[in-house]
Amino acid sequence: MLRVRELAKTYPGGEEALTGVSFDVTGNEVVAIIGPSGAGKSTLIESINRLTEPTRGTVSLDGTELTDLSKRELRRARRDIAMIFQEYNLVERLTVMENVLSGRLGYLSTWKAFRRKFPKEDVEFARETLDRVGLGGHERDRADELSGGQRQRVGIARAVLQRPKIMLADEPTSSLDPETSRAVMELLTEIARDEDIPVLINIHEVDLALEYADRLIGLADGAVVFDGPPVELDASARDRIYRDGDPSESDSDPDRAAEATDETDNGPSLEKREIQRGLN
């Protein structure tokens, strides 16, 4: 079970991305985190496995306080938390097989990792998983030869290979066309059921969230303003999430256009990108 309590994040620039978020995730729930650009969705997801270090609050997974762990302990804990990224984050020059197997790196000594000496059962599991995501036969292809949809499937296969206790997905469909997006959402919900693990998905397409999620968490300005099943997301709840409770504000979302350009810009410095990510 994932427990998030009073989680807050203030970026060095003073930007308050999260202002005290609490929720629990159990069983094999598919939870969609929805909200406008800048609501803190990505910060929330990344604060769970501490790719972004939260400023305040706690996250615990099956009783382990992730927020208290040392660097070394955190690496161990991360083996149980799989992550799927918007830009897939595959190692482009490695083969599909190496990318998928990299999900097992947390269990492998560095020397064995260097020689690509993965245990036989890992390799077998990787093959099965590739078949399952529909990429059987692509093992030897390089990641940069694949299409966007195929890359995200490799990303999902890599996540599955961790045999995680929970899966996090940060805008997994934002870089994909509508049809591929649905296929990816189907795959994620299927994995939640088959592996019996919860899946936490950041998503800004509300229609996809309504269709595939068991539960929605609505974020606005870094705070939870809605938490419930899709059927409860009525007009007033939507207003709270997307219009800050102010119905007079227009429907258009200038932030989203800004986000699109941010994403394609391979920003100059890491710090700057961190801050941008915080703003998105």
Add this chain to the structure above:
Amino acid sequence: MVRAITNRFRSDDGSEYVVWRRPTAFPSHRVKYLTYAILAAFVLWSAWAIRISPERFLQGTGATVEFLASMWPPDFGQRERELIREGVGETLAMAVIATIVGVIASVPVAFAAAANLAPRPVYYLARGLIMISRSFHSLIIGIIFVVAVGFGPFAGALTLSFATIGFYGKILAEDLENIDMNQLRAIEAAGGNRLQVILYGVVPQALPRMIGLAIYRWDINVRSSTIIGIVGAGGIGFTLLNAFDRYQYDFALAILLVIVAIVLLGEVASAMIRRRIR
């Protein structure tokens, strides 16, 4: 800052018209002309300072022709050929050893000098080392190593290894700073340790460049190794120095021709290999 400057003029019939002028990179057109004037004055002063004189140039031309005449024909005699063979052998060995040693030493330095991978103190240390290596010409480093370990190719190999660190370390570090950090985040998120992140996230992105740069540096080392012998660091350059010292100008020409041939061959080989691995 670029600024457009518009001036108003009055034509003969009294009506006002406006001339558009191209924007200038200078704060104003006046500053621009002032800058040009200062530059011109500096060029004139420089010509005076280095005593450019047509008479001395003409005199020098005569001496040069005499000197060149004394070089001809090149002396490829029995003993000379042997000396050249020895010198060339040393030169090539120096270049190969220096490239291998230099690149092996450079890789960790480059990783340490990449701002996105190394902690701050390590970064400054590595950048400092690279700066020291780059700020001295190999001839100067050569003199130091000759004093330290004595005449011969060992001093040359050390010199070129050290020069390789500055070159290879700097260029590779800058390439490493431009890698896609997202690919690293995935390995981190899966619980990979620092070394695994480097092996799976960084090395695949940098490897083709690392190989290409090593071959390019080998090419440069072949060229440099022909010349650092001048300060006593072994190789064919040392042979050349000896020939000059003994006024064997015909032998010197033979050596120069061989050096040109080596440099050309090195360049051709390097170009061919680099085209292959791209």
